[in-house]
Amino acid sequence: MNQALALIVVVPMVGAAVAALLPAGRGPWLLATAISWYMLAAAAMLAGQAMDLGMLSYAMGGWEPPYGVEYRLDPANALLALLIAGLAAVVLPFAGPSLANEVPIEKSPWLYAALLLFLAGQMGIAVSGDAFNIFVFLEISSLATYTLIALGRNRRALTASFSYLIMGTVGATFFLIGVGLLYAMTGTLNMADLAARIPEVASSRTVHTAYAFIVVGVCLKLALFPLHLWLPNAYTYAPSAVTALLAATATKVAIYLLIRFIWTVFGIDFSINEMPTVQLLVPLAIVGLLSTSVVAIGQDKIKRMLAYSSVAQIGYMVLGIGMATELGLTAALLHLFNHALMKGALFMALGCIAYRLGTSKLDAFRGLGRRMPWTMAAFVAGGLSLIGVPLTVGFISKWYLVLAAIELGWWPVVAVIIVGSLLAIVYIWRVVEVAYLQRADDESRCEAPLSLLVPTWILVLTNFWFGIDTRLTIGMAERAAALLAGAGP
Amino acid sequence: MSFFAHYNYHIAIILAMIGFYTMISRTNLVKKIIGLNVFQVSVFILFISIGVLEGGTVPILREGYELYSNPLPHVLILTAIVVGVAMTALALALAIRIHEAYGTVEEDEIHAQDDEPGAQ
Numbered sequence: 001m002n003q004a005l006a007l008i009v010v011v012p013m014v015g016a017a018v019a020a021l022l023p024a025g026r027g028p029w030l031l032a033t034a035i036s037w038y039m040l041a042a043a044a045m046l047a048g049q050a051m052d053l054g055m056l057s058y059a060m061g062g063w064e065p066p067y068g069v070e071y072r073l074d075p076a077n078a079l080l081a082l083l084i085a086g087l088a089a090v091v092l093p094f095a096g097p098s099l100a101n102e103v104p105i106e107k108s109p110w111l112y113a114a115l116l117l118f119l120a121g122q123m124g125i126a127v128s129g130d131a132f133n134i135f136v137f138l139e140i141s142s143l144a145t146y147t148l149i150a151l152g153r154n155r156r157a158l159t160a161s162f163s164y165l166i167m168g169t170v171g172a173t174f175f176l177i178g179v180g181l182l183y184a185m186t187g188t189l190n191m192a193d194l195a196a197r198i199p200e201v202a203s204s205r206t207v208h209t210a211y212a213f214i215v216v217g218v219c220l221k222l223a224l225f226p227l228h229l230w231l232p233n234a235y236t237y238a239p240s241a242v243t244a245l246l247a248a249t250a251t252k253v254a255i256y257l258l259i260r261f262i263w264t265v266f267g268i269d270f271s272i273n274e275m276p277t278v279q280l281l282v283p284l285a286i287v288g289l290l291s292t293s294v295v296a297i298g299q300d301k302i303k304r305m306l307a308y309s310s311v312a313q314i315g316y317m318v319l320g321i322g323m324a325t326e327l328g329l330t331a332a333l334l335h336l337f338n339h340a341l342m343k344g345a346l347f348m349a350l351g352c353i354a355y356r357l358g359t360s361k362l363d364a365f366r367g368l369g370r371r372m373p374w375t376m377a378a379f380v381a382g383g384l385s386l387i388g389v390p391l392t393v394g395f396i397s398k399w400y401l402v403l404a405a406i407e408l409g410w411w412p413v414v415a416v417i418i419v420g421s422l423l424a425i426v427y428i429w430r431v432v433e434v435a436y437l438q439r440a441d442d443e444s445r446c447e448a449p450l451s452l453l454v455p456t457w458i459l460v461l462t463n464f465w466f467g468i469d470t471r472l473t474i475g476m477a478e479r480a481a482a483l484l485a486g487a488g489p
Numbered sequence: 490m491s492f493f494a495h496y497n498y499h500i501a502i503i504l505a506m507i508g509f510y511t512m513i514s515r516t517n518l519v520k521k522i523i524g525l526n527v528f529q530v531s532v533f534i535l536f537i538s539i540g541v542l543e544g545g546t547v548p549i550l551r552e553g554y555e556l557y558s559n560p561l562p563h564v565l566i567l568t569a570i571v572v573g574v575a576m577t578a579l580a581l582a583l584a585i586r587i588h589e590a591y592g593t594v595e596e597d598e599i600h601a602q603d604d605e606p607g608a609q
Contacts, residue, residue: 132565139572143579150583155590159599162518162583169525169576170512176569177532183562184539 005058008042009124016116028112029096036088043085047078066190072129076480080126087248094455095241102239118144131179142168152237160233167230174217181210222254225288228311235307240351248344263484281322289315293423303360326485331400333477338393345459346382352448367440383428385463392467497538504531516596522580529573536562
């Protein structure tokens with residue numbers, strides 16, 4: 001039995017309680033950073049073992065699965081666990097100076113308690129193999145998220161948090177209804193056990209209803225168009241470091257849940273043949289990625305522009321899932337990982353700008369290419385990755401998505417992917433033009449401090465690293481897709 | 490199977506729709522929270538109904554009884570109730586903060602204040 005599989009969730013959860021008791025100041029931040037590094041080390045070790053052994057399992061409290069709660073790690077969620085822990089380990093060092101600037105210092109114990117609870121919840125969803133346990137972790141991380149968003153300086157952060165709370169709770173409750181109906185039909189909550197028992201009752205209307213509730217509930221959480229309305233405001237008004245962490249991990253975890261339920265729990269045969277999964281997901285993904293890209297072009301607040309771009313990128317991932325082929329799934333998993341890297345880097349660059357200028361309005365970007373050269377270079381590099389320029393991670397995942405579409409002979413979808421990238425060029429170029437080609441009234445240099453620049457650039461460089469050396473990401477994504485598609489390792 | 494044989498499921502559905510409708514149609518934030526609560530309670534009833542067995546007794550092992558209700562859904566719902574309480578507390582706290590910042594908890598008045606020229 002592997003204790004690290006339980007500790008990776010328990011340590012941040014206990015850490016949250018400890019952080020809340022620490023005196024205000026740098027203490028809670030240092031504790032949270034240390035825990036995020038521990039999580040990264042543990043996730044890397046566990047991912048290595050999961051790749052070697054194929055599957056790790058931990059029985060909570062010594063109760064044998066399927067009776068007790070089982071934590072289970074295979075290549076699919078190992079990739080996700082690595083992503084959550086990795087991004088947390090990069091964003092938390094950044095969060096210290098950035099949040100100290102945006103949130104009153106006396107709130108720091110509770111702030112980092114909420115951040116750690118958020119991480120515990122996300123990691124819990126990633127490693128848990130129990131459907132009800134996932135609901136509880138979903139709510140733990142969501143409640144922490146609502147609190148973190150409400151800490152934004154603008155009073156609109158409060159209304160953004162409130163509407164996210166309403167929609168997020170509806171999503172989680174839908175998920176709970178689905179889990180309850182599945183339990184009524186199969187008498188189990190363990191996901192591997194559910195997968196074994198659902199085929200016997202697959203033709204029942206209760207299972208169909210359960211599928212509908214779970215898919216819609218999870219799609220609310222992952223902000224699939226047209227259920228994305230909570231996302232732009234939530235990302236825009238949350239503190240910068242919180243936005244970076246949310247954009248990089250929160251929706252990705254929900255995407256993983258969607259993949260897990262469609263492919264493993266219900267089984268892809270059921271999802272495609274009994275339910276209109278492809279007919280539902282593919283059109284919504286296409287309409288979503290085109291329309292939100294267009295909306296992104298018209299935004300004056302760059303943070304909001306990137307938020308709309310996030311909804312568009314989620315469209316790519318759902319498109320990969322909707323293709324319902326192994327290659328499509330590989331592309332979705334790759335984009336899940338890669339998008340976290342690029343959006344994390346972009347929102348952190350915006351955090352650097354907010355640190356100096358206190359805004360992310362387009363007007364404020366005038367002349368920033370000269371005033372904050374390193375920050376703007378990071379923004380441009382992240383933007384190139386978002387567009388999908390070769391040598392960046394964005395290119396790799398879009399390449400796989402195009403390959404998956406060609407494999408199916410879906411030529412119009414290939415065109416949609418390319419148009420989406422062209423639209424990304426337009427909205428990134430707007431920023432680049434203002435920053436480099438327009439002159440500012442005040443030309444003084446105001447580069448962000450190193451404590452912010454270094455984490456930002458680490459993430460930017462990973463964008464290029466995984467864009468050139470793709471063995472780790474593609475290897476894991478292919479293994480995961482093969483496992484989920486049932487071919488086995 | 491008559492309509493009334495599964496009346497608890499029907500009540501769950503009716504409650505869910507009442508809660509859902511309240512949440513969508515009301516502009517008052519507190520009423521939205523109440524709607525959300527009613528919606529969640531309907532799911533609790535659904536879960537508890539699943540555990541009931543006709544003729545079953547409380548799940549305590551004792552001689553003379555063969556049939557027991559399933560206790561697991563009840564335990565799950567205890568957890569879900571706790572989650573629901575935390576959610577309600579947070580939502581009400583947000584409503585108080587919104588009232589402090591805007592002086593109202595009516596959604597349309599909040600939007601009107603946000604749309605005013607000069608509002609940041």
